[in-house]
Amino acid sequence: MSAPTVTPTTEPDDSDAEFSSIKARTQGQLVFRRFIRHRGAMAGLIVFLGITLLAITSIGAGPFPGWWDKTFTTTGPVIDGGRPTLDVLPAFVDGDGFAIGENPFGQDTIGRDYFAQTMQGTQRSLQIALLVGLVSTVMGTLVGAVAGYFGGVTETVLMRLVDVIIAIPLLVLAAVVASGTNGTATALGLFLGVVVWTSLARLIRGEVLSVKEREFVEAARAMGASPARIIVRHILPNTISTIIVSATLTIALAILLETALSYLGFGVQRPDTSLGLLISDYQQAFATRPWLFWFPGLFIIGIALSINFIGDGLRDAFDPRQNKVRG
Structure with a gap:
């Protein structure tokens, strides 16, 4: 009688298990995992949320x-x-903790609490920046997607419009647009959004040109799907990384743009305030009361840097070349 055949078994090693677990994750899980492991992005997110919560609460x-x-x-x-x-x-x-006092950021020339003014200015600057990011993202995505998908005369007209807007200096164009907002933060954010969308439109156009010839788009077109459905359901989801990263960096740009406009007198007007307006109002007091510049300036730098770090983390997280999560 012959001996029974024994099939050798192999023990799975740790590398195979790790590779299988990575393959089992969805794309969204991979992006989230890369993002939370990006130290700069996490630091930026903590700083941005801290500033926002401090200003609101x-x-x-x-x-x-x-x-x-x-x-x-x-x-x-x-x-x-x-x-x-x-x-x-x-x-x-002494180990006794922080000494806050009645006016931690000091007072202005007429006795107003500068901490309250800085917090109000932070709220208004964030409101403008978020509105600019929202409006510019919607406009840039729409124009870029339509130009890239339809091509021909439509693409030519839209891209020449983009070229004309880009040819005008951004600060000059923003000042002209902002002059008709009456200094309100909401109107300023909405109007500035129509100025800074051009770069995203070019990026989305290029993405759409590369995606619209793929098999799944051709299949949807052959099944009779309308152009609007193809763009919304099949093309734009494949450009979401470009849209999100560009929107994040536009918010950082809007913070600096609002600061420059308020400094030049085209931004938020009194009795409201913004970080740029605070610096503009007390530019003559820099030698005698420098804290009137320190605190608004520090908040502007903190917001802009934190959003840029978040944008860098999102860009790295969405990068398809990063096909492995580092431990």
Whole structure:
């Protein structure tokens, strides 16, 4: 009698298990995993969320009150020349924690609390930046998708319009547009959105040109799908990475653009305020009261850098060449 045949078994190694787990993940899970492992993006996200929560919860937003007991319009006696009462030295020397005081960011020339003004300015600057990002993303995506899909005369007309807008200096065009907004943050954000969409339109056009000839688009066209359905359901989902990254970087650009316009007098107007307007109002006091520049400037830098880091993380996360998640 012959001995029974024994089939040798192999133990799966750790690399095979890791490869199988990576293959089993969806594209969205891979993108999310890459993003949360991007240290710069995580740091930027924490800073951006921290600034946003501080600005909203401190002085409140709309009908919701905040925990800070002063408003950005309330005046009072100027104490100690309006110097900031915020002091971080006790936290390191005595171990007693931070000394906040009545006016942590100081006071302006008429006794208004500068912390409340900075928080109000941060809210308005973020509102404008988010509106600019939303409007410019919608317009750029729409124009780029239509031009890339239909081609011909449609593409020629739309792309020549893009070229004309790009030929005009951005700051000059933005100033002309902003001059008709009456200084309101909402109108300023909406109108500026129609200025900064051109770069996204070019990017989306190029993406659509490469996607529209693929097999799944040809199959949808052969089945009688309308151009609008093909663009929305089949083409744009394959350009989502470009759209998201461009929208993020546009928000950072809008923060700096709003600051420049407010500094030149074309942005938000009193009695409201923004970070750029705060710097503009007290530009003559830089030598005597430099804290009137420090705090709005630090918040502008913090917001712009954090959003740029988030955009870098999203770009790396959506990069299809990164087919392996590093541990």
